[in-house]
Amino acid sequence: MTSNNHAQNRALQQDARKWAAFTGTKYTAALRQMSSPLAQGLLGDRVSARRLIATLADHELIGARGGDPALGENGFRSEASWRFNGETDFIDLALITDMLRMFTPSSATATPEVSSYSLKHTAEWFLTPRCSHVSNGQLIWAAAALGLRIAEPDGAGPNLLIGVSEREHDYVRRMVGPGHTRPRAGHYRPAGYADLQTALAQAATGKRITSRWVRPAPVDEVALFHSWLILQADRNDPVGDLANDYSAGVHGSEHRIAHTPDGLLAIFREVPHSPEAYDAVVSAIAEWTRTLPSPQPIRTERIGGDSHHHEGWDAGAGTVERYEYHCPCGDGGIIEEHDNVPGFRKHDVWIDCDRCRAEWRFVPGKSVRQWGLEPIPAGVTT
Template sequence: MLRMFTPISGTATLEVNSYSLKHTAEWFLAPHCSYVSNGRLIWAAAALGLMIADPDDAGPNLLIGVSEREHDYVRRMVGPGQTRPHSDHYCPAGYAHLQAALAQAATGKPITGRWVRPAPVNEVAAFHAWLILQADRNDPVGDLANDYSSGVRDGDHRIARTPDELLTIFRELSHSPEAYDAVVSAIAEWTRTLPSPQPIRTERIGGDSHYHEG
């Protein structure tokens, strides 16, 4: 189960504790496994060579070097009473494979082949990166960027790689006219930074004001 997460390396701060991970493992592996001890979880992390840290006053719980965002995604997907994320950008690379392997093992079929972690791909999403950097501004665009960043972090919506994708996200979510105005302002500001921007369609204008949402 731990292999499906992206390992934390270098000087990154570890944020996932073993006690939380052990419960996530129990929920994910149910009904094939009903109990995972804290010690066994730590042993498995050590066997995989994951970073492990001993925080102050943590008792028997240690910090395990797996992605906190990916762990939160899995916990929300399998944990009882959790609100499921609406986007999969923090889904661990091995999540679907492990689910399929567990289902296959439950039927008595042998598992052949070994899952190989795909090489990381650094996807260029310049508009997303720019919008995230605006979150500290004290203006409507800053408020928009802060809400957008929180939505991406919490899995409430997907990443807007382009201005058009941000408009699509806003059409899918409930929002105020002021929030939409902030979206238009942000897109206009972003467009002015480009040497030759592509046209962007905002809300379509209807033939009658009664048939247009604003």
């Protein structure tokens, strides 16, 4: 036996003795829980029973600190006694802790926003069938032991506010909660969401998790167009209305973030919208391009096309290429053609949509293969 395995076994035994004494169960039953694959830490270090017990005693908000218990089964200042079944109570707390680990913790300066009561239901839905009942007290206990920020809301009650990302929690709640509309975009999906689902499935079969999940470092994405559009939400005009609707859609994960104007056009091809809303999109993109010294041309997604062999016209064989792209409004297309046949070489691209021909033009100076679009300035005819 290696010294590392010996240390791990000793830690499990010490935890089992403390948990057995704390819960009034047998040592062997406690050790069985400590040794369960589900309690080995699926998104981090193994949950320590001694840490959990110490949290109830010493935590600055929920700890008894020598007085009466501040946390009970039903929540903060609950008089309901803790219910320990001697079979899964510790495993349940370990699973709840891992569920909380997948969320991004709130910063030290941010006020916690997510209710423990709401989180406890989300934990039940996410962890079922391995842990189908989570009490309000268990959720608060696990959050405190994990070191998440915890605060009292205005008004007395058993629920506390937990310092995890409100938008990430909303995403998970809608993904797993019965009767909820599932998000259409994943920009608020917690970093550990898929990893925890995979680890839960593996641990449930008895497999131990050998690789440790590492929370990815925060990445400050440069999304200048998105940031600019959000700032237009206070305007009292069609672009302001568009920005309001766009902001609400991002917040509710109804659609993805538009990092560029191309992305905004793609969103509007995927969601229902009025003609007036599309007009506001064109106006917003035209206004955005005027703010930049060298705006990036619009390039829409390719939706079809191919290249085929051609026998030629007595001067040799060649190829003919034809590709189709979305037009900005989505009702027509942009056609790009290349006749690579000796004696009949031709390259062309055109907008096959009456509406878009009136609102967009090709950026001059670019080759047919590198085409790009820009809004036609007001008062300019083509």
